[in-house]
Amino acid sequence: xxxxxxxxxxxxxxxxxxxxxxxxxxxxxxxxxxxxxxxxxxxxxxxxxxxxxxxxxxxxxxxxxxxxxxxxxxxxxxxxxxxxxxxxxxxxxxxxxxxxxxxxxxxxxxxxxxxxxxxxxxxxxxxxxxxxxxxxxxxxxxxxxxxxxxxxxxxxxxxxxxxxxxxxxxxxxxxxxxxxxxxxxxxxxxxxxxxxxxxxxxxxxxxxxxxxxxxxxxxxxxxxxxxxxxxxxxxxxxxxxxxxxxxxxxxxxxxxxxxxxxxxxxxxxxxxxxxxxxxxxxxxxxxxxxxxxxxxxxxxxxxxxxxxxxxxxxxxxxx
Amino acid sequence: xxxxxxxxxxxxxxxxxxxxxxxxxxxxxxxxxxxxxxxxxxxxxxxxxxxxxxxxxxxxxxxxxxxxxxxxxxxxxxxxxxxxxxxxxxxxxxxxxxxxxxxxxxxxxxxxxxxxxxxxxxxxxxxxxxxxxxxxxxxxxxxxxxxxxxxxxxxxxxxxxxxxxxxxxxxxxxxxxxxxxxxxxxxxxxxxxxxxxxxxxxxxxxxxxxxxxxxxxxxxxxxxxxxxxxxxxxxxxxxxxxxxxxxxxxxxxxxxxxxxx
Numbered sequence: 001x002x003x004x005x006x007x008x009x010x011x012x013x014x015x016x017x018x019x020x021x022x023x024x025x026x027x028x029x030x031x032x033x034x035x036x037x038x039x040x041x042x043x044x045x046x047x048x049x050x051x052x053x054x055x056x057x058x059x060x061x062x063x064x065x066x067x068x069x070x071x072x073x074x075x076x077x078x079x080x081x082x083x084x085x086x087x088x089x090x091x092x093x094x095x096x097x098x099x100x101x102x103x104x105x106x107x108x109x110x111x112x113x114x115x116x117x118x119x120x121x122x123x124x125x126x127x128x129x130x131x132x133x134x135x136x137x138x139x140x141x142x143x144x145x146x147x148x149x150x151x152x153x154x155x156x157x158x159x160x161x162x163x164x165x166x167x168x169x170x171x172x173x174x175x176x177x178x179x180x181x182x183x184x185x186x187x188x189x190x191x192x193x194x195x196x197x198x199x200x201x202x203x204x205x206x207x208x209x210x211x212x213x214x215x216x217x218x219x220x221x222x223x224x225x226x227x228x229x230x231x232x233x234x235x236x237x238x239x240x241x242x243x244x245x246x247x248x249x250x251x252x253x254x255x256x257x258x259x260x261x262x263x264x265x266x267x268x269x270x271x272x273x274x275x276x277x278x279x280x281x282x283x284x285x286x287x288x289x290x291x292x293x294x295x296x297x298x299x300x301x302x303x304x305x306x307x308x309x310x311x312x313x314x315x316x317x318x319x
Numbered sequence: 320x321x322x323x324x325x326x327x328x329x330x331x332x333x334x335x336x337x338x339x340x341x342x343x344x345x346x347x348x349x350x351x352x353x354x355x356x357x358x359x360x361x362x363x364x365x366x367x368x369x370x371x372x373x374x375x376x377x378x379x380x381x382x383x384x385x386x387x388x389x390x391x392x393x394x395x396x397x398x399x400x401x402x403x404x405x406x407x408x409x410x411x412x413x414x415x416x417x418x419x420x421x422x423x424x425x426x427x428x429x430x431x432x433x434x435x436x437x438x439x440x441x442x443x444x445x446x447x448x449x450x451x452x453x454x455x456x457x458x459x460x461x462x463x464x465x466x467x468x469x470x471x472x473x474x475x476x477x478x479x480x481x482x483x484x485x486x487x488x489x490x491x492x493x494x495x496x497x498x499x500x501x502x503x504x505x506x507x508x509x510x511x512x513x514x515x516x517x518x519x520x521x522x523x524x525x526x527x528x529x530x531x532x533x534x535x536x537x538x539x540x541x542x543x544x545x546x547x548x549x550x551x552x553x554x555x556x557x558x559x560x561x562x563x564x565x566x567x568x569x570x571x572x573x574x575x576x577x578x579x580x
Contacts, residue, residue, distance in 0.1 A: 053422075053579075055580060075425045078424055079321050079424075081423070083423040085419065085423070089416035091338060091420070093337075093338030093341050094337055094338055094341075098337060102334045105330045107424055107425060108321050108322045108326070134341075
């Protein structure tokens with residue numbers, strides 16, 4: 001087996017008295033897109049900060065490209081790393097092309113190589129006709145693409161993407177996804193944090209869900225869905241009719257699946273892969289549930305990572 | 320090849336220079352206008368009055384403007400570097416997150432501090448050189464040692480740039496700089512022997528004045544302009560370089576503390 005790109009074992013970090021990363025283990029393998037999911041305050045950003053050398057590792061071990069993350073290795077690690085940060089930190093006073101040129105110079109890339117690289121990345125980001133424009137004139141989607149292009153200037157072996165599409169409209173988001181899939185095909189390993197479960201499902205080969213500084217689930221998107229949610233989800237919108245809500249909830253509970261009541265929605269998760277003897281195993285066929293709920297305003301859908309995420313981290317607001 | 324310390328610092332310097340080029344005209348008017356106005360208004364306006372009262376009207380060799388010009392040069396360098404290393408660097412450190420963007424590359428804190436300080440000192444050199452040219456044109460400089468004054472401005476710039484970076488690294492908001500400019504920079508401006516010889520102060524006040532880096536900067540600048548470069552001038556240069564070593568070390572430490580946590 002090839003050496004991992006990132007390996008964290010028992011990784012910990014505390015700020016003042018708060019432990020924000022409390023013993024985290026994970027591995028990013030070559031050529032894979034690895035997702036780090038979790039609500040606000042889960043410890044994702046701190047984990048990313050540690051592995052990009054922005055925050056000293058407190059305890060446990062963390063290696064990137066086989067090098068322990070520490071001050072002595074920071075330069076060597078960062079020369080092979082591409083970071084697309086969550087906060088837009090492009091140089092507002094420089095043009096689009098100059099942003100890339102200056103960034104190339106930080107890696108010791110200059111002259112013809114830099115010009116070729118900048119031209120290539122402007123095309124990749126579809127920003128060729130904005131090359132001489134200043135940053136404040138760009139749209140949010142253009143800025144995100146430029147940040148992504150900038151992170152690729154040194155042909156990184158690992159691309160770290162911290163919420164790469166937050167705040168983008170669907171068109172802009174899909175364009176970024178397309179670019180990221182293109183990169184994945186080219187073999188770049190990626191570490192992605194996101195709040196968008198659809199994004200994780202689209203891009204990640206494997207992912208972990210973090211909460212309160214710990215990893216609470218790990219697997220491929222499909223395996224996580226199968227393990228934590230099941231095969232089918234039936235959502236019934238009961239409106240303000242409390243009697244209807246109680247009736248639907250009673251039917252669902254009688255069916256035996258896991259039931260969640262969120263606002264005026266009653267959600268029934270049908271887990272077809274329950275263990276033998278598990279009452280939920282009886283629900284492998286959604287037809288029983290659908291006929292029991294016939295006439296109710298229901299939606300029968302496939303489960304998503306969002307269901308996994310909410311199942312694991314709950315529905316309380318995190319701020 | 321990954322850049323080393325000097326290469327890294329020069330790349331940070333280049334980044335600052337490139338972003339300054341976009342509005343260098345407005346920046347030049349601000350950086351050069353004020354010291355030149357001071358030199359002309361105070362040197363000739365107030366100078367005539369001082370010279371008349373000292374019974375020295377119209378004599379050029381020891382006129383007040385001659386006394387004043389090297390001090391204005393030193394203070395212009397101080398102000399240019401201080402503004403750049405506070406408002407400018409603080410913006411890059413916080414709002415624009417420019418330092419964070421650079422830190423994601425092989426360039427480290429030491430290179431960022433050195434490059435940013437070198438940039439602020441470059442602006443100081445520009446301001447100091449402009450004052451020098453005006454002083455030369457006005458016949459206020461009589462020694463070839465004045466050729467060294469741009470270098471003196473660069474050293475002064477580095478001292479105040481690194482001091483400004485220390486202040487920026489500890490600042491929580493732009494308001495903080497009001498304290499720094501009022502309580503530190505302005506005090507130096509008025510009590511470092513720019514406008515009157517320190518010998519007119521009581522001994523204890525002189526002792527305090529000689530603790531201010533700008534006092535040594537003014538004395539060094541004056542020695543170059545007058546051609547009286549000797550051991551004393553060398554001593555002033557030594558003090559400035561010693562201060563620079565301390566402020567640079569502190570700036571690296573505190574900027575690092577702020578960005579890497």
